[in-house]
Amino acid sequence: MASTADFKNGLCLVMNNDIYSIVEFQHVKPGKGPAFVRTKLKGITSGKTLDKTFTAGEKVETARVEKRPHQFLYKDDLGYHFMDTSTFEQMSIEEKLIERPDLLKDGQMADILVHDETETPLAVELPPFVELMITYTEPGIKGDTATNALKPATVETGATVMVPLFVEQDIMIKVDTRDGSYSERVK
The missing domain is CATH 2.40.50.140 (Nucleic acid-binding proteins)
Structure with missing residues (x-):
């Protein structure tokens, strides 16, 4: 759990049975009324953007998400196969988790976002x-x-x-x- 005071770009929140990453946020203290935090969130699995306003000090559930470097090996009927560069373990990723799969070539490096608690892959980020x-x-x-x-x-x-x-x-x-x-x- 974290409060709105802990917000920073890249922090992952659990909302509506999905994991959202904070793209940008702004703390607003109007002259009249309570302070609030205006955020722009991006769904990690869905890719949808969402504008949400939180009351200042509101508690939110955070998710631990890690970026792990992987090397793309090949594609077959089971999906896209990646190898962890530190442990040499291979994993198969579904096409829907890769934003631009048509730009992947053999041997290319990519970051796989993995939910830390369940060890499930959430998305594949290609280099810019x-x-x-x-x-x-x-x-x-x-x-x-x-x-x-x-x-x-x-x-x-x-x-x-x-x-x-x-x-x-x-x-x-x-x-x-x-x-x-x-x-x-x-x-």
């Missing part, structure tokens, strides 16, 4: 950016650079990423895993 090779894209037309035009490109994991016209096939690019957008070419 991944470097992927373009396997197919249409050639750009010379002189067609007046606007910020984009074209589809297929990367080595099979995902489709919209890239600028000057990007060609067999080039490494950096992709933002939060929204699946092109970031830059890798030198």
Whole structure:
């Protein structure tokens, strides 16, 4: 148990039979009436965001969640297989727990959020950016650079990423895993 005075970004709370992480919070002391804490919460398993206001000093139930580094090995009918880099134990994760599974490539590192008390995996967090090779894209037309035009490109994991016209096939690019957008070419 914790009170609203213990709030900080990243703290995990148990509410409505789900675990929520505090994205941002603000302590408000109006001129008239009691103080309160306005929060923005993100559901770890559902991914939904929720705005909730707590009275100052209110007690809330916290959840202990750990981030454990794992290496992605392969995907098969049972799910996505990861290996713990410290104990070399393997675990299978369902696709619904991974936010952008189409950007995972073999050998890539990812953090798995694990509920500390029940040892159940809650979600898989990819690094903010991944470097992927373009396997197919249409050639750009010379002189067609007046606007910020984009074209589809297929990367080595099979995902489709919209890239600028000057990007060609067999080039490494950096992709933002939060929204699946092109970031830059890798030198």
